[in-house]
Amino acid sequence: xxxxxxxxxxxxxxxxxxxxxxxxxxxxxxxxxxxxxxxxxxxxxxxxxxxxxxxxxxxxxxxxxxxxxxxxxxxxxxxxxxxxxxxxxxxxxxxxxxxxxxxxxxxxxxxxxxxxxxxxxxxxxxxxxxxxxxxxxxxxxxxxxxxxxxxxxxxxxxxxxxxxxxxxxxxxxxxxxxxxxxxxxxxxxxxxxxxx
Amino acid sequence: xxxxxxxxxxxxxxxxxxxxxxxxxxxxxxxxxxxxxxxxxxxxxxxxxxxxxxxxxxxxxxxxxxxxxxxxxxxxxxxxxxxxxxxxxxxxxxxxxxxxxxxxxxxxxxxxxxxxxxxxxxxxxxxxxxxxxxxxxxxxxxxxxxxxxxxxxxxxxxxxxxxxxxxxxxxxxxxxxxxxxxxxxxxxxxxxxxxxxxxxxxxxxxxxxxxxxxxxxxxxxxxxxxxxxxxxxxxxxxxxxxxxxxxxxxxxxxxxxxxxx
Numbered sequence: 489x490x491x492x493x494x495x496x497x498x499x500x501x502x503x504x505x506x507x508x509x510x511x512x513x514x515x516x517x518x519x520x521x522x523x524x525x526x527x528x529x530x531x532x533x534x535x536x537x538x539x540x541x542x543x544x545x546x547x548x549x550x551x552x553x554x555x556x557x558x559x560x561x562x563x564x565x566x567x568x569x570x571x572x573x574x575x576x577x578x579x580x581x582x583x584x585x586x587x588x589x590x591x592x593x594x595x596x597x598x599x600x601x602x603x604x605x606x607x608x609x610x611x612x613x614x615x616x617x618x619x620x621x622x623x624x625x626x627x628x629x630x631x632x633x634x635x636x637x638x639x640x641x642x643x644x645x646x647x648x649x650x651x652x653x654x655x656x657x658x659x660x661x662x663x664x665x666x667x668x669x670x671x672x673x674x675x676x677x678x679x680x681x682x683x684x
Numbered sequence: 685x686x687x688x689x690x691x692x693x694x695x696x697x698x699x700x701x702x703x704x705x706x707x708x709x710x711x712x713x714x715x716x717x718x719x720x721x722x723x724x725x726x727x728x729x730x731x732x733x734x735x736x737x738x739x740x741x742x743x744x745x746x747x748x749x750x751x752x753x754x755x756x757x758x759x760x761x762x763x764x765x766x767x768x769x770x771x772x773x774x775x776x777x778x779x780x781x782x783x784x785x786x787x788x789x790x791x792x793x794x795x796x797x798x799x800x801x802x803x804x805x806x807x808x809x810x811x812x813x814x815x816x817x818x819x820x821x822x823x824x825x826x827x828x829x830x831x832x833x834x835x836x837x838x839x840x841x842x843x844x845x846x847x848x849x850x851x852x853x854x855x856x857x858x859x860x861x862x863x864x865x866x867x868x869x870x871x872x873x874x875x876x877x878x879x880x881x882x883x884x885x886x887x888x889x890x891x892x893x894x895x896x897x898x899x900x901x902x903x904x905x906x907x908x909x910x911x912x913x914x915x916x917x918x919x920x921x922x923x924x925x926x927x928x929x930x931x932x933x934x935x936x937x938x939x940x941x942x943x944x945x
């Protein structure tokens with residue numbers, strides 16, 4: 489019994505320490521992600537290299553699958569397993585292409601993380617500022633970070649000056665499905681066309 | 685009368701495009717009773733296409749040229765236009781019952797118009813005034829409980845709602861002191877053409893500040909019309925609530941469902 493208790497105590501300490509070592513604060517996670525993206529956007533890289541680097545960063549730091557489900561809204565409940573699988577594949581390709589293409593236009597964007605607020609056990613909102621340039625004023629960007637698993641936080645939304653990118657995406661997808669009488673295949677067709 | 689109608693139309697168009705919306709709702713789901721319906725979607729899409737063509741041929745090239753001006757000139761122009769817009773913001777602060785903000789904006793206007801040389805320099809900001817937030821009659825109607833009505837795309841002016849469009853009419857019906865003084869007032873310093881110039885510059889300034897983001901959005905959208913509609917309605921909702929936080933976006937039921945699935 490004594491041996492068992494010693495072992496259990498030891499195990500708990502180990503687990504506690506491991507989780508402490510690997511848990512990442514949301515604001516540090518965002519700043520680190522931003523720094524990586526800034527590095528990827530350095531002008532020493534070609535546009536193709538930039539895009540590939542940005543895609544790698546997105547795969548590691550963004551909850552693409554979660555965003556995909558959210559974006560589909562209520563329609564996700566009415567599609568079969570095959571369609572879900574197809575959607576997940578298409579959405580990931582669409583997201584990565586769209587995300588990388590949007591960011592690749594910028595060169596060395598300067599983003600400063602200013603604060604964070606833990607909303608509940610699942611989410612932390614990290615606030616940041618995209619520093620002004622001669623061409624545009626400063627931009628406020630909030631990052632919705634899924635922090636349920638502290639060891640692996642994931643970005644779920646960017647809220648730019650109060651405008652949610654994933655909500656916009658969701659309403660865009662919804663509009664396409666609605667205007668095609670609820671046929672999700674119309675969305676698949678458009679996504680495939682975009683990915684080409 | 686003709687002159688009045690022309691000014692009213694241009695005023696509505698420009699103020700609509702600049703304010704980018706007025707609504708309290710942005711959920712287009714048919715299940716949501718508080719939704720903003722796109723009742724005229726077919727017509728709206730045609731108008732949207734027309735606006736896009738016009739923008740590409742006229743407004744975007746002008747905005748791109750405007751952007752070539754030295755930043756000091758653009759910032760000064762933007763500051764001066766914001767200063768003029770506070771003449772609409774202040775009565776709306778009062779109508780919304782926000783007397784404190786009205787007082788702050790009166791102080792800001794007085795300082796920037798005098799020390800800041802007709803608003804070219806934002807002196808008030810430098811001495812610690814809070815960030816300026818524009819208000820308009822569309823927002824006031826929303827605060828008073830008027831529903832957004834259907835989503836509209838106006839020719840030239842762009843996205844709006846029935847409520848926002850009605851709110852814009854108030855500017856030309858005596859709600860805009862600058863319009864009243866320059867057009868109806870009998871004075872040698874301010875004229876209708878100066879009023880019109882200010883309105884047109886406001887539109888160009890807005891377009892110039894958003895060239896990259898709009899180009900980027902268009903390039904990466906699979907339904908640009910739907911994206912613009914969503915962004916407009918989100919923007920208006922935020923402006924009506926005078927909130928900087930995205931709390932309603934954060935507590936979205938769809939996310940909660942996904943977390944439990």
